[in-house]
Amino acid sequence: MGGRFDAALARGIGNVTRRALGPYQTAIVRIGFATTVLLFLLHEWPNRHQLYGPDSPWGFDLATRFVDGNGAFTVLLWWDSVPWFELVYHLTMVAAVAMLLGWRTRATSVLLMIGVLSLQNRSVFMGDGGDNVIRLMVMYLVLTRCAQVWSLDARRRARWAPGRPETNDPVGIALWAVLGALLLAAMLGGKLDSLVWSLFFGGMWLVHGFWWLVRRNAPGEPRIVSDIVANLVHNATLLVIMAEVCIIYATAGWYKIQGSRWQDGTAVYYPMQLDHFNVWPAVNDLLAGSGLIITALTYGTVITQVAFPFALLNRRAKNVLLVVMIAEHIGIAVLLGLPFFSLAMIAMDIVFLPTVFLLWLGGRAQRATDPVRRRLRGLRGPRPAPPGQRQTAGDRQPAWAENP
Structure with a gap:
């Protein structure tokens, strides 16, 4: 009995030290949150000065006193100037694009975190629940090896000759x-x-x-030890991300249970009647006119959020609830006009998607973009093989989905 336990323990330790777990999950989380940040900044580009810049109602002096009091980080308060604000805002967009593509993610993940924290902490009353999730996740991504697959970094490493260090x-x-x-x-x-x-x-x-x-x-033992430490940090951060998702949903669900409107099944009705969230009045009126639909949506939301942490114990139940929750967030984006909140929540849920589905999704994306890549490759001409390595037909295949 003791021998089996020791063997299982050794296998578990080996799994968390020899490799970074969930490479496809962390890659899709990276892509999801980088896309969310980029789309939000593009959407608010005409209003950026009012939201986070010099024309914000939350003035520079108020923001400075607030940050001095709570120790929040923002580079936008280093100088009170329009050029500095424009530089930070647009560099954050550039960092989001770099993270989306997986280019130099060790550096760009830190730059994206700096940009997001700077904007959000400049005007603290402009955010919602989605912004809180983005703030947490961009900090977590700094500690993950989220560019092992589906990234330009992975493509660059795959081109190096076997056994030759990338120095x-x-x-x-x-x-x-x-x-x-x-x-x-x-x-x-x-x-x-x-x-x-x-x-x-x-x-x-x-x-x-x-x-x-x-x-x-030091490509020998020091490299191995450094890899082990990096894998441990990555795997611990991935565990924290998964725990964060469970805490968010469990807390939201149990707080909803205590609300009288959620108990009587009418809570979903009220936001549909607010002008601020009434994007499709005809659709909202149609849904709000059915007591059965309102009750089902209200109770379904509570049940799904409360049950999600327990559903992780069963793979099939987890996958079913993931589909339901993603559909729920899509409904919130369409019916209530909260697309960026929904995108952030969906990007957070993606960490629990099965690897088989992500590989299928990656294959579909690769086939869809193959014509574009072939055209670009034709414009660039054939890429020379690394020194000492003969280029074959297999070497010319895209390496964007390979694990370095």
């Missing part, structure tokens, strides 16, 4: 050096005066530099 990376080195110089300038200029954030950003910068040195000069 000749001038773009990565230049990016690391520029970000280090900016971090040093912010510290010396007194802009980054928080000890916690200084240690965090400085630590991330040093860790990335240490990782490059290990790959270049």
Whole structure:
């Protein structure tokens, strides 16, 4: 009995140390949240000055006093100028695009986190539940290896010759050096005066530099140990993300149970009557006119949210509830006009999707984009094979979905 337990324990330890779990799940979460941030910033681009910029009702002085009181992080309060705001806003959009494509995700994940925190903490009363989820997830993604598949980083690593370390990376080195110089300038200029954030950003910068040195000069045991540590951090963060999803739904469901409107089955009726959420008046009136539909939607929402953490114990029940919850969020986006809240929640739910479905989805996406990639490859011409490696027909196949 003890031998079987020891073997199971050894297998479990090996699973969480030898590899980063859920590579496809974390990749699709990365894509989902980067897309959500990008679409939101594009949608609010005409109103950006009123929401987060110099024309915001939450003025610069009020925001400064608020941030000084709670220690929140935002670079938008470093200077009260329109050019600085425009730079931060548009760099956040660029970081979202880079994360969506999986380009230099170790650096761009930190930049995206800085941009999202800066915007949200500049005007704290502009957000909703979806913004809270985005804030948490962009911080979690910094600690995950979310570009192992479906990314330009994975494509770049797959092109390297077998056994040859990826050390000749001038773009990565230049990016690391520029970000280090900016971090040093912010510290010396007194802009980054928080000890916690200084240690965090400085630590991330040093860790990335240490990782490059290990790959270049110590490919043996130090590389293995570094990989183990990175896998442990990734897997622990993935567990935190999954626990966060369960806490959000369980808390929402149990609080709803205590509300009288949720108990009598009429809670869904009232937001449909508010002008702010009444995007499709005819559809809302049709649904609100049926007491059976309103009751089913009200009780179904509560049951789904309360039952979700328990459904994780059964794969089929979990998959069914995932479909129901994603459909619910799509309904909220369409009927109540909350597309970005729904996108954030769907991107959060994706972490529980089965790998088989994600592989099928990736295959469909690859086949759909094959004509575009072939056309681009034809414009660029054939890519030379890495030194010492003969290029074959298989080498010319897309490597965007490979695990490096």
